[in-house]
Amino acid sequence: MLxxxxxxxxxxxxxxxITVEIDISRGLPTYSLVGLPDIGIKESKDRVFSAIKNNGYKYPMERITINLAPADLKKEGPAFDLAIALGILNASEQLNWDHPEDYLIIGELSLSGEIRSVNGVLPMVLAAKEAGIKHILVPFDNRYEAAVVQDVDVIPLKDFNEATAFLKNELIIEPFKVDLRSILTLEKSSHAIDFSDIRGQxxxxxxxxxxxxxxxNVLMSGPPGSGKTMLAKGFSSILPDLTIDEALEITKIHSISGLLKNNAIMNQRPFRSPHHTISKTSLVGGGRIPKPGEVSLAHLGVLFLDELPEFQKSALEVLRQPMExxxxxxxxxxxxxxxxxSFTLITSMNPCPCGYLTDPVHECLCTPQQIKxxxxxxxxPLMDRLDIFIEIPSISYDELQIKPKGESSQTIKKRVDAARERQNKRYQDLDIFYNAQLTPKLLEIFCQLGAAEKNLMEKVxxxxxxxxxxxxxxxxxARTIADLDDADTISVTHLSExxxxRGMTKQF
Structure with a gap:
């Protein structure tokens, strides 16, 4: 039976x-799996066999052929286990339910029949919604991630017997629902430092x-211990809150990478800080079956590269295309x-190998050639793609002890939010959201200069x-500085700041 x-x-x-087609026919007991499966899917044979047997069902000792269609698309991962097992029961007439084509089935099986979580559930459920599939069977641990998609019935399952009982109408499981807005306002696990905790600077x-x-994009240069890393971590605390659409987009990327914490939706912007030994493949993504790299995991958030010159030059050069x-x-x-x-790149570096080239207290021991x-x-070309160059001086004892605390991140964030709101209104009919995305054509429209401003830019x-x-x-x-100043036009003051x-580029 098919x-x-x-x-x-x-x-x-x-x-x-993916359509899981299962045919059971007379012949010697064989198990044939086709449709470009990877090793993880091929190994489902043993997981499915044990799960069926250990849950009181009969594994058919006949010729079993399984096709994963479309056959020309490479498939990977254990997410097909549950569908294959239920399909075998259906084909062997041990399990029948009405309209199986109305269900999307996702889940990995253990040998005992426990349904384990899988990566990438959110994009899978979104694909099901687009295909008109209304009922989604998912692992219990993936319920929050799946339920953020509205207008579908998400049925969380703990084990194989629960799945079969539900499909035979012997068990009622209410669809799992979540409130997206309440998830976004949950307490955020923060790695950020409040700007008020950073003295001076x-x-x-x-x-x-x-x-x-x-x-x-920003590059900070200064001696060791001047606060570059603290400033970078504090940067996350002044970024605008996520919208629902942004949260879903970020969650999709982290879901397929298996990085979702507690299997819930991402409710804060990502902050990625890879070590300088990272390879270019890990940085931008790749592999036999391509996976997202750090630049994609930092999408709509921050990519922080500490000690920039220590990174492999080949890794840094591959950043040029995604930055544009x-x-x-x-x-x-x-x-x-x-x-x-689409990330904000924050980088830091020492001005020389010993780190003390610009430090008024410590003597630099590097030769001019070493510095060069x-x-x-x-x-x-990479430096040209950075917007802001800051020299971070070392902090004196008096500044550390006496100087009062500066503005809090929340105060600064209010100004950032107001500037972003101006940009959202300005670009509401365009496919951009903030000033860094302006194209040369759009610059002519939104960054028009007066006579004095043109004269200044010509000299510069x-x-x-x-x-x-x-x-x-x-x-x-300059357009961003004007937005922070609540100004409609760019003035000489905005341009000057x-x-x-850009002044630090002359050092390189």
Missing amino acids: SQLKSCGLLGVNGVI DLAKRALEIAAAGSH DQEVTISRVNASLTFPA NYQGKISG YTKMKLSARGYHRILKL AIQY
């Missing part, structure tokens, strides 16, 4: 509906406020996948030997 059920696989960050805090308001396009395309023989990568080689590890362009990209980035930065953040 049985057809619906399950789901993954293609990039999207779910793909007022200029750096101002620069980071501008970066947060317009999603601009805000996405990463990875091509393989079987498919070409695109992962989103050290700073030369960061290429000009020649004196600083700017590239066209550097010129455009100054305009974007934006220009000073």
Whole structure:
């Protein structure tokens, strides 16, 4: 007898509906699985056999053929276990239920029949909704993640017997529901440092406020212990809150990567801080079956690269394309996948190998050639893609002990939120959300300069030997400063502040 059920696989960050076709016919007992399955799916044979046998059902000792359609799409992972097991029972007439095509079945089976959680449930349920499938059977531990999708019935299951009892109408399981807004307002596990805890560094805090308001990339340079890492971690505390659509987009990426905490929706912007030994594949994504890298895991959040010159140069160079396009395309023989990568890049570095080139207290022991080689590890094209360059001086004892605390992150965040709101209104009819996304064509519309401003930029362009990209980035930065100032037009004051953040490039 033939049985057809619906399950789901993954293609990039999207779910793909997979039809699980199972045919049981007379012949020698064999188990044939086709449809480009990976090793994890092929091993489902033993998990399915034990789960069926250990839950009181008869495993058919006949010829079993299983096809995962479409057959030309590579499938991976254990998410098909439950669908295969239920399909075998259905094909062997041990289990019958009305309209099996109306169900999407997801779950890994243990040998005892326990249904274990799987990665990528959210994009799978979204794919089911788009396909018109209303009933979703998911592992109990994935219930919160699945239930954030509205207008579908999410049925959480703990074990194989519970699944069969539900399908035979012997057990009633109410669809699991969640309130998206309540999840987003849950207490957030914060790794951020409040800006009021950082003494001094007022200029750096101002620069980071501008970066947060317009999603601009930042490089901080200063001696060891000056507070670069604390400032980077504090940056997360002044970013705008997530919207529901942003939370779902981030959750999809973390779901397929198996990084969801407590199997719930992401309710805060990601902060990714990879070690400098990271490979370029781990940074931008890849692998035999491409997976998201750090740039995608930092989507709509922060990618912090501490000690920037210590990273492999090949790894840093692959950042250039996602910084411009805000996405990463990875091509393989079987498919070409695109992962989103709209992140704010925050980087830090010492000015020289010993770290004390700009420190007034400590003497620098590096030779000019060592300093040149050290700073030369960061290429000009990569530096040109950064918007803000800040020198972080060391803190004196008096500043550390006497200086009163500065503004709190919450106070700064209110100004950032107001600036972002101005940008949202300005770009509401366009496919952009903040100033860093402005294209050259849009710059002509939204960053028009008066006579005095044009005269200033002409002088600066020649004196600083700017590239066209550097010129455009100054305009974007000035537009953000004007938004923080609640100004409709860019003035000389706004341009002057934006220009000073490019001054450090002359060192490289």
